[in-house]
Amino acid sequence: MAGFTGSGRRREADPRLPPGQHLEQGFPVLSAGPVPNIKRWELQVGTEQGQRSLSWADFQALPHEEVVTDIHCVTSWSKLGTRWSGVSLDTLFDGLETEHGFVLATSYGGYTTNLPLDELLGGKAWVVDTYEGQPLHAEHGGPARLFVPGLYFWKSAKWLQGLQTMAVDRRGFWESMGYHGHGDPWREERYA
């Protein structure tokens, strides 16, 4: 028996890659369904204390930050040094008090994902509308997507429509189908 020899072109190890990840040069697209048709974009941000609704113009008027960082998809590709620009969730939640510990992100088209609030605040998450200096393409979640680079990329919901805090954690789309509630790539929290 021959067995796997790995005699083909091997992928190089890189300390920036979490366990089980490989380096990707392109930008693969993964979505569960078609790109949604967004007629009028609006972003809802809410806690048990209040709601905020932002039009595209409102969103554009907020201070944007540039973020250069690595992204890790649960399907095992990682992309290093990607450049994004968007509005910090610290800004979006500023002035909205909450006792809640979790957030449900919802998207145009029906996608949802759940995240702990403390993974979203403190400079860890943004709503981004620019990738590599260009307006975010629809197939990558444009006009705007959630961006939480510290977690597997399915948590960075494309076509973001709303962020609502929750007292009790409720599973989102992939989390209802065997994917992990948290999704830390360095702990390889892929499935649960």
Added chain:
Amino acid sequence: MSPAGGAGRPGVAPGQADPYAWRPGTVVSTTPLSASGRSVVVAVPGLRSARAGQHVDLRLTADDGYQAVRSYSLSDVRGTHGDPAVAELEISVEQLPDGEVSPYLVEAAEPGDPVEVRGPIGGWFVWPPTEFDPDSAVHAVLPEPEGAPAPTRSPVQLIGGGSGVAPLVAMIRSRSERDDAPPMRLICSVRTPRDQWFAPELEALAAEAGPDLAVDWVFTRDAPEGAGRPAGRLTRERLLELALPAEQHPLVYVCGTNGFVETIAGWLVDAGHDPTRVRTERFGGA
């Protein structure tokens, strides 16, 4: 969130077997599908029952310890539905130029070779479809279209490009195990007649099932004698002519390269198909 602390993988309570642990498996058999594709059957003792449309992660280890991990859709899950001690799964692999794992699976793997398996994985691109908990966030935001039959009762349209037919074949094979299955149709786009995977088996299953199972091949580069039309890409008109109409609210499963899937899904939604009923699975880069 995760109840586990301390040792072990997060999310798995102490003493509970981790359903996503790597399991040792062994290649049992291989079957050529085309010049560049073949099926590989792997025995994985203890594997959970898999659903048609799911995938597994495979891990291969070379003698010097080098490891490679890849995901493959299952093309047959029926071997996982009996005694877990003798569970077998099948994957169907197209060899990629400059690939690292696919050349081994398509050209070199032999019965007896070891391969580790993690999974099965996935709950959206599966048939029969998952019935979601009414309290789940998924159910709240994906209401059923008005007038549509329940997803498990809906007719099914499968659309595959090239090796994207693999998980769709698993669905058709699983359908053949059931008495109460809804009608199913497959449209499969391939380059030439030599790239038709599983054609004799699919045609036999269709002949057996009568009008409730149909298979349509579209040849993009080279059509067989008697195909009745020249080779060419699947067009919007041809797709809508072959596919179940939107009025029947079919569950649609599209699998192929990103470009194929994006184009087909867009045409279907434009033609009135419910976007939440068009389920997609893609491979390859953008």
